[in-house]
Amino acid sequence: MLLAAGRLTRRHVTSQQPLLQVGYVLVRPFTEYSSFPADHRRAAEELVNYKPIAANPQAKKIAVLGGGITGLAAAYELARTIPHASITVYEKSERLGGWLNSEVVPVKGGEIIFEWGARSFRTPRGDGLATTMLLRHLLEEAESSDRRPTIRNHIIAYPPGSGAANDRWIYYPDHLVRLPGPKDGFKLPALWNNIRSFITEPIWRGVFMGMLSEPTKPGRDPELKDESVGEFLTRRFGSAVADNFASAVIHGIYAGDIYKLSVHTAMPLLSHLERHSKEHTVLGELFFNKGGAWKPWHDFVLRELIARKSGHKSANYLEPGGFSTFTDGMSGWTRLLKYPLLNAKRVTIQKSSPVTSLSYKDSKVLVTDASGSAKTFDYAISTLPAKTMRTLVSGSRTFDPIAPATTVMVVNLFYPEGSLTTAVGADGLSGFGYLIPRSVPVEQNPERALGVIFAHNSSGDTGPESVEGLGRRDSWQSPEGCQEVIETLTADQTEMTSKQSEGTQHASLVNLRQLSAYRRRLDQFNAGKVRPDEKIIDRSGQDTVKGAKLTVMLGGHWWDGWSEQDYPSEEEGIQMAKSVLRRHLDIHDNPEVAKAKLQRDCIPQYPVGYRDYMAKVHEEIHSKFEDRLKLAGPFYQGAVGVNDCIKQATWAAMAIRDNRDPTAISRYAEKLEGWVHPGPDAQFPGDSARQT
Numbered sequence: 001m002l003l004a005a006g007r008l009t010r011r012h013v014t015s016q017q018p019l020l021q022v023g024y025v026l027v028r029p030f031t032e033y034s035s036f037p038a039d040h041r042r043a044a045e046e047l048v049n050y051k052p053i054a055a056n057p058q059a060k061k062i063a064v065l066g067g068g069i070t071g072l073a074a075a076y077e078l079a080r081t082i083p084h085a086s087i088t089v090y091e092k093s094e095r096l097g098g099w100l101n102s103e104v105v106p107v108k109g110g111e112i113i114f115e116w117g118a119r120s121f122r123t124p125r126g127d128g129l130a131t132t133m134l135l136r137h138l139l140e141e142a143e144s145s146d147r148r149p150t151i152r153n154h155i156i157a158y159p160p161g162s163g164a165a166n167d168r169w170i171y172y173p174d175h176l177v178r179l180p181g182p183k184d185g186f187k188l189p190a191l192w193n194n195i196r197s198f199i200t201e202p203i204w205r206g207v208f209m210g211m212l213s214e215p216t217k218p219g220r221d222p223e224l225k226d227e228s229v230g231e232f233l234t235r236r237f238g239s240a241v242a243d244n245f246a247s248a249v250i251h252g253i254y255a256g257d258i259y260k261l262s263v264h265t266a267m268p269l270l271s272h273l274e275r276h277s278k279e280h281t282v283l284g285e286l287f288f289n290k291g292g293a294w295k296p297w298h299d300f301v302l303r304e305l306i307a308r309k310s311g312h313k314s315a316n317y318l319e320p321g322g323f324s325t326f327t328d329g330m331s332g333w334t335r336l337l338k339y340p341l342l343n344a345k346r347v348t349i350q351k352s353s354p355v356t357s358l359s360y361k362d363s364k365v366l367v368t369d370a371s372g373s374a375k376t377f378d379y380a381i382s383t384l385p386a387k388t389m390r391t392l393v394s395g396s397r398t399f400d401p402i403a404p405a406t407t408v409m410v411v412n413l414f415y416p417e418g419s420l421t422t423a424v425g426a427d428g429l430s431g432f433g434y435l436i437p438r439s440v441p442v443e444q445n446p447e448r449a450l451g452v453i454f455a456h457n458s459s460g461d462t463g464p465e466s467v468e469g470l471g472r473r474d475s476w477q478s479p480e481g482c483q484e485v486i487e488t489l490t491a492d493q494t495e496m497t498s499k500q501s502e503g504t505q506h507a508s509l510v511n512l513r514q515l516s517a518y519r520r521r522l523d524q525f526n527a528g529k530v531r532p533d534e535k536i537i538d539r540s541g542q543d544t545v546k547g548a549k550l551t552v553m554l555g556g557h558w559w560d561g562w563s564e565q566d567y568p569s570e571e572e573g574i575q576m577a578k579s580v581l582r583r584h585l586d587i588h589d590n591p592e593v594a595k596a597k598l599q600r601d602c603i604p605q606y607p608v609g610y611r612d613y614m615a616k617v618h619e620e621i622h623s624k625f626e627d628r629l630k631l632a633g634p635f636y637q638g639a640v641g642v643n644d645c646i647k648q649a650t651w652a653a654m655a656i657r658d659n660r661d662p663t664a665i666s667r668y669a670e671k672l673e674g675w676v677h678p679g680p681d682a683q684f685p686g687d688s689a690r691q692t
């Protein structure tokens with residue numbers, strides 16, 4: 001009917017692969033399905049003829065369970081787009097942010113930041129549009145208030161060509177090998193170094209033959225729905241690619257086992273290309289058919305809707321392809337989201353309020369917390385781990401298969417400048433850091449380390465000049481000016497603290513680091529150590545002291561099946577990390593600071609068949625909560641990155657606002673997992689905005 005109405009045009013149709021043009025886009029379902037479901041036709045029509053609709057009038061009271069990045073982003077999006085809704089965020093702990101957890105650590109002469117969870121987010125490309133949009137809204141919001149620090153000054157962005165983004169290493173079998181960087185191009189000496197590495201380094205043995213022979217490998221068994229990443233890569237490219245490279249990358253993202261993680265979920269594009277290609281060659285599709293442009297249908301729809309809803313505007317102050325963080329670490333996300341949320345009258349954030357049960361009656365979601373208080377809501381978004389949801393949803397069994405998560409020991413160490421007596425590592429600890437593949441012999445890695453991050457290279461500028469100044473030129477120039485600022489900030493702090501304790505919900509607007517910088521500056525004046533004409537520089541980095549800041553990640557899937565008493569203590573973790581650094585980087589010196597944290601069940605592991613398991617979760621939630629409970633967060637979205645969290649948070653909020661997608665994960669239950677590919681001259685609203 002839509003075809004007849006001319007809204008969708010059928011470019012060409014073969015009996016196996018109907019190819020449809022929707023607006024600028026060619027849509028092709030997987031080959032094993034012959035039909036193009038009505039739902040997708042409706043979605044396609046909706047996209048092509050999108051018109052803004054009024055926010056769902058039933059969404060008056062909404063609960064958000066969990067105050068990590070997913071919950072906070074969802075709450076912000078709900079508050080921004082549903083003007084009549086009141087929103088309550090339930091957070092178990094006293095701290096917001098979940099796995100975004102940056103600690104300010106005092107060291108001699110200043111302070112540095114240690115990350116205990118995520119340390120950066122990929123700078124958004126097309127499918128990170130939700131992050132770009134969130135940052136843009138937060139930026140506008142912050143800049144409209146003269147008292148708040150601007151976001152722009154607090155973003156540390158590493159473009160794709162920068163050393164931190166371009167230089168990555170793999171440890172194999174007993175030394176560091178640099179991987180060719182995306183921005184190496186054909187420039188000497190990078191080209192020469194790469195050729196020399198290909199010829200001499202054992203890590204490459206078997207890799208080129210595996211790649212070259214890929215087109216000759218037999219096609220996929222049509223009965224095979226999913227398999228592990230390791231099995232897929234070994235089947236197509238050989239074991240060297242799987243064990244020497246992919247296992248290292250998977251250690252870096254999931255701390256996981258490539259022979260357990262679902263390829264369909266962890267590497268969906270490669271899996272799709274094999275299914276899609278007539279010749280079943282993944283590399284052929286990638287290099288000769290613009291295979292990298294395929295997008296899952298769901299991602300495409302979300303991206304397009306965001307672009308349309310935002311009037312095709314986009315933010316382009318982050319160069320796509322690199323990565324970013326904030327001057328106060330990844331907790332910067334929490335700070336930025338907290339200001340507007342805590343100061344919005346319609347939003348209540350309940351910290352120290354673990355949710356203890358969740359039920360549904362008479363079109364209301366009933367949320368009970370540990371204090372015994374039970375409240376009803378029209379809708380809820382849960383971002384809680386699958387293990388927690390299993391206990392909250394009475395009689396649930398469907399969460400079990402998706403509940404496994406790896407436990408990681410994170411060890412942070414700081415060596416002040418000049419304190420390392422050895423010239424460490426190849427090229428003196430440059431680049432992002434190194435990952436350790438599963439194929440490294442155990443005697444080279446008895447501690448079962450997953451990788452080491454050279455965190456000082458991704459913390460912005462380091463040293464006192466990177467954080468002093470803070471832009472208040474006049475006050476910075478004299479002891480009297482400093483004194484005045486200190487008094488104002490201290491008074492603000494006292495006022496805000498009392499308002500917070502009264503529960504009047506004001507976020508602390510006082511920048512404590514700013515306060516301490518002014519105090520330090522005044523001390524310098526008093527000691528006669530400051531030149532009044534000293535240059536003022538806005539904050540541009542995390543650490544006020546130069547040095548090597550290293551993060552060692554231990555355990556992950558190597559500790560699968562361990563019980564609580566098997567894990568190393570934090571002190572043992574520090575000793576293990578030092579031993580890794582001694583063996584791999586020849587570091588024998590003692591760090592000034594070393595701290596460790598055991599992060600239990602922190603990264604979800606997507607089992608083979610994850611999509612089918614998620615379909616069952618969708619069915620259960622749909623049958624028990626109708627369309628009133630939506631799921632978001634890494635356990636449910638099949639990806640763990642901060643961008644993925646923000647994307648699914650945005651989708652869940654949109655699902656409530658626009659009254660669509662009953663669980664926000666119904667895509668898993670669709671028989672057809674649609675993928676879309678832009679036509680030859682495709683121009684998306686988001687793209688054109690980003691180019692301007």
Ligand SMILES: Cc1cc2nc3c(=O)[nH]c(=O)nc-3n(C[C@H](O)[C@H](O)[C@H](O)COP(=O)(O)OP(=O)(O)OC[C@H]3O[C@@H](n4cnc5c(N)ncnc54)[C@H](O)[C@@H]3O)c2cc1C
Pocket residue numbers: 065066067068069070071090091092093095096097098099100116117118119120121122353354355356383384385388408410599602603632633634640641642643645
């Ligand atoms: C060590 C590590 C390194 C990582 N590195 C990166 C990286 O570099 N880049 C990247 O993009 N991603 C990274 N990630 C992934 C990313 O940090 C996470 O996927 C993301 O932070 C998850 O956010 P979330 O809000 O969905 O979940 P969480 O952060 O887990 O938040 C859930 C919140 O719910 C609360 N909660 C739990 N139970 C209850 C309850 N019963 N009631 C109320 N509240 C409850 C928790 O206290 C928590 O605050 C990393 C993750 C880890 C663990």
